[in-house]
Amino acid sequence: MQLRYSEVNFAASSANPANGLALGFCAVRLSFAFRWLGALCAWLLFSNVAQAQVPLLREVILNTDTASYQLSRHTTIVQGEPALYFWFRRDDETVELRLMPERTTNPQLLRLRRSVDFRQLDSLTREADGSYRTRLKFQDLTSAQFVRLVIEQPAEAPGQEPRRDVVPLLPLARTTVGLRVADEELYVGEEKVLELTSSNPRNIRATGEWVRGTDFDYRLTNDKSGVLRLHVLPNQLGRRALVVKLQSERPTLQAGGKLNYQLPVLRQEFTVKASRLRFLSPDKRSVTLDEQSRRRGIELILDNGRAFELRRTYRIEDQEEPGGALVAELFTRQYLTNDRVLCYLRPYNTHRQTEGYLYIKDQDQARYVTNLDITPKTTISGVQLLHRGGDWTSSLNVSPGETVDVRIEGEGLQKARFHLEDLQVVPSDSAVRTDARVVLRVQVPVTYDKRKSTLLNTGQPTGFALNVREFQRPHPLDFVTVGYGESARPITRLGGPVLYEHTIRDVVFQFNPNGIDKDAQLFGKQFLSFEIRTLNAKGELIEIRTLDNLVVCPGESSPRAAFYQDKACRTDPLSLNSLLSRKTYDLDEWSRILVTVKHQAAQYSGETGYTQTVELVLKRKFKFDIDVSFPAGLLTKRQGETGYGSFSGISLATLAQFSFYHPEKINRLRPYKIGAGFVALNAFNLTSDNSVKRDLGIVILGSVYPTRREAKLTFPLYLGGGYFLSAKKWFYMLGPGIGVRL
Secondary structure, X not given: OOOOXXXXXXXXXXXXXXXXXXXXXXXXXXXXXXXXXXXXXHHHHHHHHHHHXXXXXXXXXXXXXXXXXXXXXXXXXXXXXXEEEEEOOOOOOEEEEEEEEOOOOOOOOOEEOOEOOEEEOOOOEEOOOOOEEEEEEEOOOOOOOOOEEEEEEOOOOOOOOOEEEEXXXXXXXXXXXXXXXXOOEEEOOOOEEEXXXXXXXXXXXXXXXXXXXXXXXXXXXXXXXXXXXXXXXXOOOEEEEEEEOOEEEEEEEOOOOOEEEEOOOEEEEEEEEOOOOEEOOEOOOEEEEOHHHHHHOEEXXXXXXXXXXXXXXXXXXXXXXXXXXXXXXXXXXXXXXXXXXXEEEEEOOOEOXXXXXXXXXXXXXXXXXXXXXXXXXXXXXXEEEEEOOOOEEOOOEEOOOOEEEEEEEEEOOOOOOEEEOOOEEOOOOOOEEOOOEEEEEEEOOOOOOOOEEEEEEOOEXXXXXXXXXXXXXXXXXXXXXXXXXOOOEEHHXXXXXXXEOOOOOOOEEEEOHHHOOEOOEOOOOEEEEEEEEEEOOOXXXXXXXXXXXXXXXXXXXXXXXXXXXXXXXXXXXXXXXXXXXXXXXXXXXXXXXXXXXEEOHHHOOOOOOOEEEEEEEEOOOEEEEEEEEEEEOOEEEEOOOOOOXXXXXXXXXXXXXXXXXXXXXXXXXXXEEEEEEEEEEOOOOOOOOOOOXXXXXEEEEEEEOOOOOOOOEEOOEEEEEEEEOOOOEEEEEEXXXXXXXX
């Protein structure tokens, strides 16, 4: 007799305290007559291996929240080697692991090797009884394969390999599946989709492949949301029972240590009815109607209608009754091995699946029913844009950083796959997709570096493109500053006229390019115009100058700085003295400099932009002038004389006089003046009365004038004193005067 065997496998495993060391197993394929002889050989061989090497661990304990599992008691054979099994309820189950070393007297430290199947929550620590303890959190117990615990002990001497014990793990899961049907009626040739309920849907193997049967064909699918769906396709009429056999990803453990991957069989009875017309499923859901498909046809694969005749043409109409409109013709070419028929479809009219079924007719008799979309070739008649806050426009100009809606109009658009070159389509609730209209919302990146974005359909240009234009919006004029002797300030912060007491050497306007574009707010080039006017103290125009087409471009801080490069961009300051013939330092007191800065509306597509006026006034606190007046009726008090004497006649006063301006008003004098000069007392008193005293005096006078500007004739009051040159006496005087304004 000849002993035949094919393979022998040895593996060492941990032993329990009662039976000693369990070293492995021997799988020997023997003939039936000599099986006992092979077992004897394996026992002798393992006895020698056991004497050669002592395992590291005496026991391995795995504790879950509901049970405890030991390597000495809870093991089963998996692919020829013992594995520690445990039941789990969650894919990320957390367990406590305890390791009992074989040698407890001064053993070297143990360590647990890392694995992608679990994460070690605690360090492996040694307990008082000599065991080691840690916690593990598994990652995906349902999908993980070949889960193992690898325990190592460092080598005792240099050059030696570390000792290692491997403990295979077998996760077990309990899974229930249920099927609840509300309607038990099915129709031959019509697919029915049912939802399955399960305690652990991920543990059910859903391949999506059809299982063929006499009464039913079915397949099991699992969508992204984890819902199990059973697709049923009946084949026979009458009361039929559907039997569904399911398998699990993780097994259950039966008596005798056997693993079972089969789930309880689902059984459901249905009443299957026959439809008058059989539905034939095409391999294409949509075909294009054009000149080529109408003449040469399109290859189409249909279910075998059983009664199809090869090399024959069938009519396809949109109604079951005779006399329907011809939608297409179907020419049967040949049978295929998967019980289907290769045909040629020649479309003549358009059709939508939502409009109803298509009937395949032999002459005028309907034989089968099918459905698919027959749509015209995709053609674009026009493209429009909707900017935020605007209306639809045919202008295809967009700006970087802008989000716009793109409306595409034409025919056969629903099957098109539109996208714009290098532009991102933003999901929107207002998105529209029909045969005649498609609305897309796209966002142009701030850093977009092309001048055009082509509209593509399935990667092919359509002839339309978005033109990327730089933003050209008016920015508030805070990027323009003005200096006139003090530190420069933005012109938007000048609240009204600026009263300046000193000589204005020059008025300089400067521009801050980095103050235009900020972050995602882009404005682009700023087109400004300057109108410069100088007025005298009376408001009369001295000079006017106009500067147009002054361009200020955003600076380097702008994300679009590279696209604003232009020789016309102004970077140097603007000096008014370089434009005015009469310089600012040559203007008289209370002269005004008016500079109006505004955007050029023609450059901003109808937007008016911003306007800011800078008004500088040459303010003075007082005025010095030579004043000639005619005091009359002065009451004079001479030194050394008693009484005040009589009122004098009209006198003549020539004074060097100071006038004072109101500090909060422009060119408005206060009602008082102070001056010094000469007064000819009674200069115009022509009477020959000897009592009239005429004299010339040096005088200091204060006068009070009316503040009304429109008065031509005024009567000021005088108060002062002085020294008569003829009488050689000091005097005081008080009285009215006459003022005439020409």
